[in-house]
Amino acid sequence: MSSLSSVSGKESSSAFAEEQDYVSMLYARLDQMRDRVREHLTGTWRQSGGTPQARSQRDAVARGYADRLARYEAVEQGLCFGRLDPRDGGPLHIGRIGIHDTDEPLLVDWRAPAARPFYVATAVTSYGIARRRHIRTRDRTVVDLDDEVLDADVAAAAGDSPLVGEAALLAALDAHRTGRMRDIVATIQAEQDRVIRSEARGVLVVQGGPGTGKTAVALHRAAYLLYTYREQLSARGVLIVGPNPTFLRYISQVLPSLAETGVLLATPADLFPGVSATAPEPPETAELKGRSDMVDFLIRGIAARQRVPQTPIEIEVDRHPVRLDRYDCEPVRRRARESGLPHNLARPIFVAGILDVLARQVAERIGADPFWNDPLGEDDAPATPNVLDDADVADIRADLAGLPSVRAILDELWPVLTPERFLSDLWATTDRAELRRPRGGGWTAADVPLLDEAAELLGEDDTVQRARAARDRLRRLDYAQGVLDISAGSRSYEAEDDAEAEIPNVADVLEAAVLAERYADRDTRSAAERAAVDRRWAFGHVIVDEAQELSPMAWRLLMRRCPSRSMTIVGDLAQTGARGGADTWSAVLSPYVADRWRLAALTVSYRTPTEIMAYAARLLADADPPIDLPQPVRSSGAEPREVSGSASDLAALVAEARGSLAVIVPAGRHAEIAAALPGLGRDLDEPAVLLTVTQSKGLEFDEVILVEPDLIRSESPRGVNDLYVALTRATQHLTIFQLAPTAVSAAARQR
Numbered sequence: 175m176s177s178l179s180s181v182s183g184k185e186s187s188s189a190f191a192e193e194q195d196y197v198s199m200l201y202a203r204l205d206q207m208r209d210r211v212r213e214h215l216t217g218t219w220r221q222s223g224g225t226p227q228a229r230s231q232r233d234a235v236a237r238g239y240a241d242r243l244a245r246y247e248a249v250e251q252g253l254c255f256g257r258l259d260p261r262d263g264g265p266l267h268i269g270r271i272g273i274h275d276t277d278e279p280l281l282v283d284w285r286a287p288a289a290r291p292f293y294v295a296t297a298v299t300s301y302g303i304a305r306r307r308h309i310r311t312r313d314r315t316v317v318d319l320d321d322e323v324l325d326a327d328v329a330a331a332a333g334d335s336p337l338v339g340e341a342a343l344l345a346a347l348d349a350h351r352t353g354r355m356r357d358i359v360a361t362i363q364a365e366q367d368r369v370i371r372s373e374a375r376g377v378l379v380v381q382g383g384p385g386t387g388k389t390a391v392a393l394h395r396a397a398y399l400l401y402t403y404r405e406q407l408s409a410r411g412v413l414i415v416g417p418n419p420t421f422l423r424y425i426s427q428v429l430p431s432l433a434e435t436g437v438l439l440a441t442p443a444d445l446f447p448g449v450s451a452t453a454p455e456p457p458e459t460a461e462l463k464g465r466s467d468m469v470d471f472l473i474r475g476i477a478a479r480q481r482v483p484q485t486p487i488e489i490e491v492d493r494h495p496v497r498l499d500r501y502d503c504e505p506v507r508r509r510a511r512e513s514g515l516p517h518n519l520a521r522p523i524f525v526a527g528i529l530d531v532l533a534r535q536v537a538e539r540i541g542a543d544p545f546w547n548d549p550l551g552e553d554d555a556p557a558t559p560n561v562l563d564d565a566d567v568a569d570i571r572a573d574l575a576g577l578p579s580v581r582a583i584l585d586e587l588w589p590v591l592t593p594e595r596f597l598s599d600l601w602a603t604t605d606r607a608e609l610r611r612p613r614g615g616g617w618t619a620a621d622v623p624l625l626d627e628a629a630e631l632l633g634e635d636d637t638v639q640r641a642r643a644a645r646d647r648l649r650r651l652d653y654a655q656g657v658l659d660i661s662a663g664s665r666s667y668e669a670e671d672d673a674e675a676e677i678p679n680v681a682d683v684l685e686a687a688v689l690a691e692r693y694a695d696r697d698t699r700s701a702a703e704r705a706a707v708d709r710r711w712a713f714g715h716v717i718v719d720e721a722q723e724l725s726p727m728a729w730r731l732l733m734r735r736c737p738s739r740s741m742t743i744v745g746d747l748a749q750t751g752a753r754g755g756a757d758t759w760s761a762v763l764s765p766y767v768a769d770r771w772r773l774a775a776l777t778v779s780y781r782t783p784t785e786i787m788a789y790a791a792r793l794l795a796d797a798d799p800p801i802d803l804p805q806p807v808r809s810s811g812a813e814p815r816e817v818s819g820s821a822s823d824l825a826a827l828v829a830e831a832r833g834s835l836a837v838i839v840p841a842g843r844h845a846e847i848a849a850a851l852p853g854l855g856r857d858l859d860e861p862a863v864l865l866t867v868t869q870s871k872g873l874e875f876d877e878v879i880l881v882e883p884d885l886i887r888s889e890s891p892r893g894v895n896d897l898y899v900a901l902t903r904a905t906q907h908l909t910i911f912q913l914a915p916t917a918v919s920a921a922a923r924q925r
């Protein structure tokens with residue numbers, strides 16, 4: 175409801191000159207800020223560090239400066255992109271970071287509350303703003319200005335537009351795609367802004383059709399949350415989960431361009447540190463592994479590794495046999511299980527019980543007093559049948575615990591298990607043929623949540639790490655006490671003067687324990703870096719993109735990474751392709767937060783032009799349940815075309831493409847088409863790429879050639895959703911291509 179006017183004529187040249195002066199001043203300030211931080215950084219590195227404490231402090235300070243410098247470098251392009259003219263008061267310039275001159279804001283960070291009207295003000299709800307200006311720059315030069323007068327009367331005459339900064343928005347949407355997503359900070363729309371600035375607490379689900387900006391919004395929300403809750407979030411970190419490495423590469427430049435670098439981007443397959451899950455797997459198997467009943471399967475698998483001997487075992491101790499049978503072992507196993515501890519942490523209970531059983535037998539043999547009830551022994555007969563006391567039995571236990579034969583039996587009956595060892599044994603031995611897999615075959619993406627679940631069920635025996643930490647602490651305490659003693663000893667005893675004696679010494683004000691902690695080596699890595707290698711890291715906020723694809727087991731893993739349940743979940747149920755993916759958000763979330771989650775809908779498609787959306791609507795008209803297509807905002811002027819031909823005709827079409835191009839093909843014909851068109855790449859930086867629908871999810875291209883849509887639709891139980899995804903990847907041109915069967919595929923079809 176705003177009126178749009180591009181700045182023109184005489185007014186334009188003075189407006190351009192005015193904005194250019196202002197923008198040049200901002201860049202000069204930015205240069206000064208960079209120079210100052212560079213100086214500080216160099217000065218910090220010059221410090222020698224001395225003690226370990228001083229060194230780690232220096233590293234932490236240097237890291238802070240380096241991060242700030244990286245932030246200042248990142249905002250070089252489009253530093254200032256907007257201006258608000260309030261009805262009362264002077265103009266406010268809006269940009270990627272805040273720049274201040276003592277108290278005066280020269281540039282307001284787009285995330286600050288004062289910048290909000292830039293994204294949401296309309297002629298009707300103007301927030302006291304008379305005019306909004308979009309400023310486009312190239313390098314440091316102002317190249318375009320678009321003004322909107324937020325005046326209800328002018329708006330009524332000019333017509334109704336729900337879009338904010340329409341000219342700037344349409345220019346951004348018409349730009350060529352490069353294989354890397356760009357930030358949308360200058361043209362965020364009101365419904366997107368509401369999501370971006372929604373409060374951090376609780377679970378927010380953002381549902382919207384293809385191209386409605388869900389990914390863009392999710393990334394800008396991360397930047398907003400880091401700005402608004404900097405302290406909490408830089409300590410705990412933010413995790414953004416995307417469907418595959420290609421997608422992560424596609425979005426990788428957005429947050430740096432918003433001057434935010436401390437976010438961990440990961441696929442679900444990356445979330446078990448130390449494991450690289452790249453082995454392929456049929457979708458049916460992945461679906462089985464993703465079901466929540468796998469938890470019981472794992473529990474049963476672990477229970478099966480807590481064994482009792484089926485036939486008695488004999489061990490030789492001092493050349494005498496001792497026996498272990500199931501009747502001795504069963505109560506011990508029950509006790510260990512009833513402790514409720516994870517497998518590895520319950521093991522010491524089992525081990526102690528079995529050693530007791532064995533020690534009793536040895537004690538009975540070597541301590542038995544043959545004369546204990548000798549009627550002739552009279553007074554000298556002991557009152558018990560065994561001469562050994564508790565200390566002797568404890569010695570025997572300790573000796574038994576050190577015997578390799580005993581250790582081997584304990585390992586056999588209740589082994590220490592790592593998640594990797596347990597799961598690879600489980601796959602190698604399971605009687606469920608559909609899950610069986612030889613050892614050493616590599617991990618798949620669907621294994622990762624199971625490894626994580628297994629890690630929880632097994633527990634990690636961190637006795638060694640804890641003992642080492644305790645030893646380190648004692649060492650530091652000892653050292654600190656020494657420092658305090660020297661410092662107390664160096665007090666000037668000659669100073670008889672009372673006043674001097676009252677000057678506190680370091681030993682008076684510091685306890686050894688406090689000082690010891692200061693000597694601890696501080697970890698100077700960012701939260702994201704530490705989280706990347708720590709399976710049990712609890713993030714401050716988790717953002718999940720293409721969330722509809724995740725299996726119930728993957729959700730369990732993610733919820734463990736976010737005990738605070740501060741999450742943004744972004745997806746589209748109509749695009750679910752994975753067999754085990756989501757049908758409803760409540761089914762996904764109710765196990766974790768019942769109905770305590772909020773839903774925000776995005777309704778406008780910024781990617782797909784009207785012509786392609788209308789074509790998609792016709793192709794998907796019979797979808798069940800019906801698909802609610804988003805409203806396109808722009809037209810490309812090009813109707814989709816339908817072509818059929820051979821592989822060489824397809825190659826000719828590829829050669830004609832002028833912008834970025836994706837050829838999207840049914841998974842079943844991928845190999846054959848890849849062989850027929852070797853020029854098509856896999857990397858998004860290449861001008862033309864060959865992708866299956868799964869690989870194309872979340873991406874966009876200037877042009878798409880969609881090969882055999884009917885086959886895509888019939889290829890999987892959620893084929894209609896896959897077709898919807900494939901139809902909505904193009905920003906300009908869509909070609910539907912019916913590929914005549916090649917000799918190979920014709921033969922395959924006949925078989």
Ligand SMILES: Nc1ncnc2c1ncn2[C@@H]1O[C@H](COP(=O)(O)OP(=O)(O)OP(=O)(O)O)[C@@H](O)[C@H]1O
Nearest residue numbers: 358361362363384385386387388389390780781872
């Ligand atoms: N406010 C905006 N200003 C400029 N461009 C925008 C805006 N919103 C979205 N876009 C652009 O629209 C395109 C689609 O956005 P995005 O990929 O975030 O959509 P999506 O909803 O995640 O799509 P999909 O469901 O297909 O994954 C991107 O190029 C994005 O930059």
